[in-house]
Amino acid sequence: MSSHSTTGADDPFFPREGKTLTWSKVNMSVAGTKKKPPKSLLQDVWGECPKKEITAIMGPSGAGKTSLLNIIAGRSRTGGALSVTADVRLNNSPVDPTSLDIRKQIAFVAQDDSLMATATPRESIRFSAKLRLSRATTEEELDTLTDTMIDSLGLSHCADTYVGSALMKGISGGERKRTSVGVELVTKPAIIFLDEPTSGLDSYSATQVIELLHKVAEAGTSVLFTIHQPSSEIFNAFDHLILLNKGRVMYQGAVGSIPTFFENCKHPVPPNYNPADWIMTIAQQIPEEQLNQDGFFQSDNRNLGVSLDGGFSKKSDIITHGGAVQSSMLFKRELQNIVRDKASLGARFGITIFLNLLFGIIFLDVGRLDNENVSNTRSHFGALVMVMISSMFGAAQPALFAIPVERPVFLREYSTNHYGVLPYFMNRLAIEATMTFLQTLVAMLIVHWLIGFQANFFMLALIAYALSMASTAVAVLLGCAIDDTKMAQEFLPLLFVPQMLFAGFFVAVEFLPNWLQWVQYVCSLSYALRLAMLAEFDSCVNVEPEFSNSTSVSNCLMILKDINSDYDSAWWYWLLLGALFLVLRLWALWVLKSKAQSFY
Structure with a gap:
């Protein structure tokens, strides 16, 4: 039994009058x-x-x-x-x-x-109580209520075991159902x-x-x-x-x-x-x-007069936590979920490390080679392109699947007034920003050293991070619009193929049909690669006039000319990356809110 004491006011199982x-x-x-x-x-x-x-x-x-x-x-x-x-x-x-x-x-x-597969029954019930009860409820009262509920539901033996899922061992089906009931009973409905x-x-x-x-x-x-x-x-x-x-x-x-x-x-x-x-x-x-x-299907013959008392209170006077606390709690729960789901976490960073080590080995010291040779310059260019595309892939794919995977939990908690759409959305943004930052940092530490890029490490990492966040914005928009993970898999190529086709690096823009050339302006990869090229080949832009005719400088300038990059336009590329991120995020928020409201 619990070490906490409880009163009838705290206990959802304490006898009340009841209503018909x-x-x-x-x-x-x-x-x-x-x-x-x-x-x-x-x-x-x-x-x-x-x-x-x-x-x-x-x-x-x-x-x-x-x-x-x-x-x-x-x-x-x-x-x-x-x-x-x-x-x-x-x-x-x-x-x-x-x-x-x-x-x-x-x-x-x-x-x-x-229910969250990596949460325990105790954590699930306490999370529900924290968000749905009055914000005046103390931490000790929440602990008391949670322990009382665990005892009453007969979950004491598994209170600290993961709920689990089809892919993760956890509590039994009956225990999971009783946990679901407990999550709802915290408000004494x-x-x-x-x-x-x-x-x-x-x-x-x-x-x-x-x-x-x-x-x-x-x-x-x-x-x-x-x-x-x-x-x-x-x-x-x-x-x-x-x-x-x-x-x-x-x-x-x-x-x-x-x-x-x-x-x-x-x-x-x-x-x-x-x-x-x-x-x-x-x-x-x-x-x-x-x-x-034979006499079935009888009509309603009850005399239902109208009573003025005894129904629901017309307005709830409970003041719950605001959006900031909701987002904070969601963020902590999601971080806990990521850490506990070791298989997914290991796969995410394992793939990042493997791919960037592979790039580093294939393009070993390419950035340190003399650009006098055109093939060296092309290899240098190719290494930078592959690293940026890898950053885009690595961040966008998990973001695409996150919301479809969490959709059942989100819809249940949204429909039962745990939190609003905006706090959930901001929590997802914070999680993606954190995980993408760590992923980008790991990737850049590997490739910058092995390939020997000439650009400032922090500048190149910042460009890769900006590209990754802009790519996750597209992924989140698709994730909000898609109903399940199977459909998300079908849409996965839609995230990346257009970016590569219309960025202007694999196919020159002038060779695209006129009616499709506008697509380049909504490709985050296009802006990020231009910024990366300007940072990497900065020596070409800032070279002294007397050396401007050297083969090395000529090859660098040829690359920058081919991609139509201008150092004076760098601020414009940053601005467009930010604008794409903001517009896509707001669009995704609108889609998610519309979907949630139409569902419940």
């Missing part, structure tokens, strides 16, 4: 098109989730279980072809579950446990919604989850969840059931009343038969018209 959730006239439909007729997904659905009881929503696939849960939880967006109407009440007081103040007082646990909480769990783990939900309900949090086809043991543990079929309510009431109801409807539950299996068999095999005639 009711809903009626829930309709969802998709407008028709020229090729498809309109489709009704939910038709006048009604029901209730009594206080201090657990209520299950069952039904065949496509019955509308998840759609109903999302509507009641305020997670279903209307607009376009989708139309949704609903009357949702708490203790008979009408509420709008889509409003921010109401959503702060409810909890939602999705079917997929979107009036209602907790769960989508398929026992999906993918063995019978023992599923039973533990249902027992936990009973404990939550008895403490005063209304519990409503969807489930497909439970075992008889789990089914008999339910208090209340809503059976949906083809978007309509086939049964709504206490689980203990099911045998009587089905017998009255001419479909009695056979002796020694799992009622859950029987009602699903009836729902799936009996035609809808026959079910209508």
